[in-house]
Amino acid sequence: MFEKVLVANRGEIAVRVMRACGELGVDTVAVYSEADSDAGHVRYADEAYNVGPARAADSYLDGEAIVDAGERAGADAVHPGYGFLAENADFAARVEDSEMTWVGPSSESMEQLGEKTSARKAMDAADVPIVPGTEDPVESADEIREFADEAGYPVAIKAEGGGGGRGLKVVEDESEVAEQFESAQREGEAYFDNASVFVEKFLESPRHIEVQIIADHHDNVRHIGERDCSLQRRQQKVIEEGPSPALTDELREQIQEAARRGADAADYYNAGTFEFLVEDNGRNEDGLLGADADFYFLEVNTRIQVEHTVSEELTGIDIVKQQIRVAADEELPFAQDDVELDGHAMEFRINAENAANEFAPATGTLATYDPPGGIGIRIDDALRQGDAIGGDYDSMIAKLIVWGTDREECLARSRRALAEFEIEGLTTVIPFHRLMLDDEAFVAGEHTTNYLDEELDPERIDAAQERWGPEDSSADADDEEVTKREFVVEVNGKRFEVDLEERGAPPIGAGGSGGGSASGTQQLDAAEPSDDGDGGGSASTAEGEQVTAEMQGTILNVNVEAGDEVAAGDVLCVLEAMKMENDVVASQGGTVAEVAASEGESVDMGDVLVVLN
Template identity: 50%
Template sequence: MFKKILVANRGEIALRVIRAAHELGVQAVAVYSEADRLAPHVLAADEAYLIGPAPSAQSYLKVDVLIDVAKRSGAEAIHPGYGFLSERAHFIQAVRDAGLVFIGPSPEAVTEMGDKTAARRRVIAAGVPVVPGTKDALVDAAEARRVAGEIGYPVLLKAAAGGGGKGMRIVRGEDEIERAFESAGNEAQAAFGDRSVYVEKFLEGPRHIEIQLLADRHGNTLHLGERECSIQRRHQKLIEEAPSAVLTPEERSAMGAMAVAAARAVNYEGAGTVECLYQDGEFYFLEMNTRIQVEHPVTELVTGIDLVQWQIRIAAGEKLPYTQDDITFEGHAIECRITSEDPSNSFLPSTGRIQNLLIPSGPGVRWDGGITPGVEVGLFYDPMLAKLIVHAPTRIEAIDRMKRALQELRVEGVDTSVPFHLRVMDEPDFRAGRLTIKYLENHEDLLAAEPDEQTVRMAALAAALLEEERRTHRAMPRTQPATASTGGSAWRGNTGGWRGR
């Protein structure tokens, strides 16, 4: 096992990795930008290094700086979290070239699965079902028109090198194809530095279901069941749950076997996810995410397996102690992404200082958060502040538990997605498990509805508790807080002060 690892990320995922490392007896090194000086992941780490200004291009995306910090701190491995450099083959190769271990898959696997057309070719060869479409990037709009005519409208133009909804256009008729091809290519170029796009059949109302994988370097590849991720806005997930409300055991087994085949096709190692579209009992490979997913906690809660710890263990050379028959599922888990966005205003980002924070607790409630009172929420990074996750014996009990936890949660200083999540918990189609990727399109009233009476009462109670906490805090004697030193310094969490580097 490693003695020390560096976490090349920020926010709640950096804190999550640091906690997993500490439970394994491994020291964790954090990095931070000038905007994150007082972030929880900085304070939780054994050491923390300032790596640059707030913009990620000048801090969290600086490969040479991250590797230099890893070497200076004595870290043996780097965990990328998700986002930023987590799926960048050049970063993985640079880590390896520096004599360090990358906690994740090989650069070859990331390249194969990161290029969506290459991934389609590879999994088709492995016998994995895919949505009808092209295996290669389109040459021009004329080829897009020809292929779309053969497949049948509507079709989807998608960036070959990206994800997250960037470089993606739905085309419903021939007259739209040229404009869509140009705009998808332009957006793909801006987001990923590659304007290549491909075309696939657009399914009107599928579910978005993904399969969690673990694979070690000893030839063992397992699936840990599925997650339902159909509630999305602009192709960004908002609520996830495990298991799906509709899959039969036979379908779960078949989808799991498909995901395992896809991972083995690229000699995958570590934690990864195969995303699928599911409709009318049929499922199709969509893409593979070669990293830990935001929604990994719901799988952890229903399987009892710590995915982040196993990322570290696998990178250290350990063998998975499970067979596929050992993987069992208990209860139901739901995750709500708590973002600094205004749901009633097209989910526009909200900025400000976190003034007060009341975190829910109680049986079956988990909070993976990256904020504390005093933290500034700006526009430099993703708006996700935290994840609220619950676990209960049944899906309905999990929904009711999530509603209770959301009612207890109080975040003051910025607008958040909490009111939206509360409305979803009461919506009949959601409670019945009638979900597709068009759920929000068909329930636009959820974006601006008034909170129910119970929510108002709970919010008033939370406000009263927070006011009492403020009065108590004002009455306490104050001590001078530690201040961050300037560039190149490192916080030593186990020595009680800043130590120059």
Template identity: 65%
Template sequence: MFNKVLVANRGEIAVRVMRACDELGVQTVAVYSEADRNAGHVQYADEAYNIGPARAADSYLNHDAVIAAGNQAGADAIHPGYGFLAENATFAAAVESTDMTWIGPSSDAMAQLGEKTKARSLMQSADVPVVPGTTDPVESASEVESIAAEYGYPVAIKAEGGGGGRGLQVVRETDDVESKLETAQREGEAYFDNDSVYVEKYLDEPRHIEVQIIADHHGNVRHLGERDCSLQRRHQKVIEEAPSPALSPDLRDEIGEAARRGVQAAAYTNAGTVEFLVEDGEFYFMEVNTRIQVEHTVTEAITGIDIVKWQLRVAAGEPLSFEQSDVITDGHAIEYRINAEKPDADFTPTTGTLTTYDPPGGIGVRVDDAVRQGDSIGGDYDSMIAKVIVSANNRAECLARSERALAEFDIDGIETIIPFHQLMLTDERFCNGEHTTKYLDHELDPERIKRAVEQRGGSTSDELSSDDVGSNDTIERAFTVEVNNKRFDVTLTEETTPEVPLPDLESDAFEAASSDSNSRSTRSRPDEALTDTENDASTVAAGDGEEVSADMQGTILSVEVTEDDTIEAGDVVCVLEAMKMENDITCERGGTVSQVCVSAGDSVDTGDPIVILE
């Protein structure tokens, strides 16, 4: 087993991996961006290293920075979690070329299965049914149009390195082909460092079924049953469960064996997920996720198998200790993603401070998170802040227990999609297990979501006033310093009175250093931590004209207007990426653009001006 593992990720999945390492006696190393200086995964790790600015491309997606941190820490291995570099075969190969071990499938297997066109070809050769479409990348709108002419609209344009709905665009008519192709390519480049796309027939009312597999280096391949991930909005999963309420025993066995057959053909090792679409009793291979999944938790709940520990053991060369016949599912489990989003405003990402954070507990309730009360939720990364996993003897009991758990979740300061989850527990289609991947986007009445939010009571962003703070003469403050990019926690005891302001720990006048190269991050969370308040966007005076401003924190992907343009109410002025979602920023009234305040690549905060209208 390894001595020290670097987790090349953030948030709840980073903490999840670190906990597995802890139980195996393995030390952990965190990496973090400037935006995550005080994040939960940084607090949890044994040591942590700064790898760059908030922008993921400059930090969490920076191959050289992550590998350099691993070398500096003396890590034996790198675990990528999910997202970011988890399915990047080039990065995996770079790790394989070092003295560190890549905790995942080989870069060759990732290249075959992680890129969707190669995966489709491989599955076809293994006699696994695939959705009709291309096995080679497409580059032009005319190629997409010719495929649509062969199979009929709608078709799906998908990023080769994509997953989780990123880089997926549905085309329903010829006029949309060019814009959808450009968007899919842009998202593929932004999220997966790969702008290559392919096209397949789009199924209108499928179930999304995926099979968890684990394979060692000794020729053993096991599947751990299936998960149903059909409840999605904008191709993003929001609730997942295991087992699927929609499969017959025969179809369940057939899909499981098809998944095993496919990964064996690729000489695959470590954990992975084979995803299928099921419609009218037929199943079709969709893709392989060559990593751990967000929803691996429900499989763990019904099998009792710790998938992350087995990732570590397999990577360390251990054989699987169980046969396929030993994998027995027991009961039912459902995972609820707790996203920082406004469900009654088309699930728009939201930011703020967790003035209250008190997750549920009790029998059959697991919470995976990396946040605590007082933490700030920014808009630089994915909107998911926690996962609630509920398990019980059967689906009916699991739904009832879910009602209790979600009602217990006390969270304030930001809006979340908990009211949406509570609505689903009263929804006939969902409770009967009859929903498809299109149910939320095409059938659920948005007014029902608004009423659910009102019933929950919403959230507030009230901060503590100075009157709420105690007046002790001795104040102990925790803060952070960095030496050679390595993070250290320091505690300062100050003698002061309420009338005397505390020193500015971020000023040039305050300096701190440490010469202890073996110091580690403590696991106690600081009561007050330094924050990064620098705003990357230029500050622009609004002037006398009407201002179109950003309604969320994020990064400008493109600016759609120039000075002196005449625009109408509802026109898009820019595309803003926030929490891995593209959002159109529109104007409420028409006018002439007198000033453009941002450029592509700029970071903006809520309320920052985008354009000024005359």
């Protein structure tokens, strides 16, 4: 077994991995950006190293800096968690070339299965059904049009290295092809450093079923049941559960066996998830999808999943511990017949988002953070009361995992837990989750992947937010007196903490931020002119209507130049914040007097982006 593991991530998943290491008697090393110097995963780790500034591309995505930190710390292995570099085959190879062990599948396997087109070819060769689509990446919008003319609309354009809904664009008709092609390429480049995309037929109302796989270096391949991730918003999972309430045992076994067959054919080891789409094309007399239902391979996630907790609650198997043991060349301690699913489990992503405002990310300080407890309740988090969530990363505060003896008890226990979950200081999706637990289609297990986007009445979300949302989400930790100060000192990049106590000290702000995944696209109206004219790092001297950033983020694309004429509603630029691509649009027509932001630039809330006359 290893003596020390570096966790190449942040937030709740970093703490989750560190907890598993602690139970195995393994020391942990955290890496952190300048924005995360007091984050929960840094506080939890045995030691921590600064790997760069707030911008993820310069810190958490800097593979060279992370490997260097691991070598300086004397780490034996690197666990990537999920997100960031977790599915980056080049980073895995960099770790493999060092003296450290990569906790995951081989870089060759990651490269084969991480690229969607090669994964489709591998699964097709293993007799795993695949969605009709292109075998190779497409180079132009015309190729997409040609495929759509044959297969019919809608079609899905997907980033080859994509996942979690990022880099995926649904095209409803020919007029959208060029714009969505460019958008998918842009997201693929921004999130996965790979602008290649392919196209496949878009299944409009499927169930999203995934199978958890764990395999070792001794030719043992196990599945740990399936999870149903059909409740989604813009291809981003919202609530996950297991077992699926929509499948017969016969269909369940077919899908699980297909996953095992695919993993075996790809010589896959360590943890992974094989995802499938199941056509909701007719149910039996019990309202379930039977063995004759069509299902198709979607992708392989060559890492631990956000929702791995569901499978752990159903089986009692600690998947993260098994990852570490497999990486240490140990043999899996259980046979396939030993894997039994007990009861029902659900996971709720507690994100700092306003569901009544297109799930827009929210920032603020956790003035109150009091999660629920009791039998069947698990909380995975890294935040504590007083911590802040900024706009540098994603919006996850915690994951609430609920177990019950059956789905009915799990639903009832989930209602109780969400009602107990008290968060003040910012807006969360808890009211939305409470709405879904009373929603007829979800409670009956009849929802499909398009239910939230196309069928749920948005007014019901507004009403839920008004009923269960915080009365005032503008609490400011700066109003609180602070007598204890924590100073962070770095020596050769290694972090040390010094606590001092002062009487009558002026207040200081709280730090820290949370971890997880949300994805999607929203539209932001151009902000009104700043009252004080001080927009921070992107100050402008031009007169006119100042379009400012409504949140902290990174400029992905600038669509206008000085002198351009624009109309109200035109997209001026695209701002990425908390893994969401936001169109910044003009609130009125005019002439572009100045473009104050550039592609790739990090901006703060209030920074001037464009000036209109």
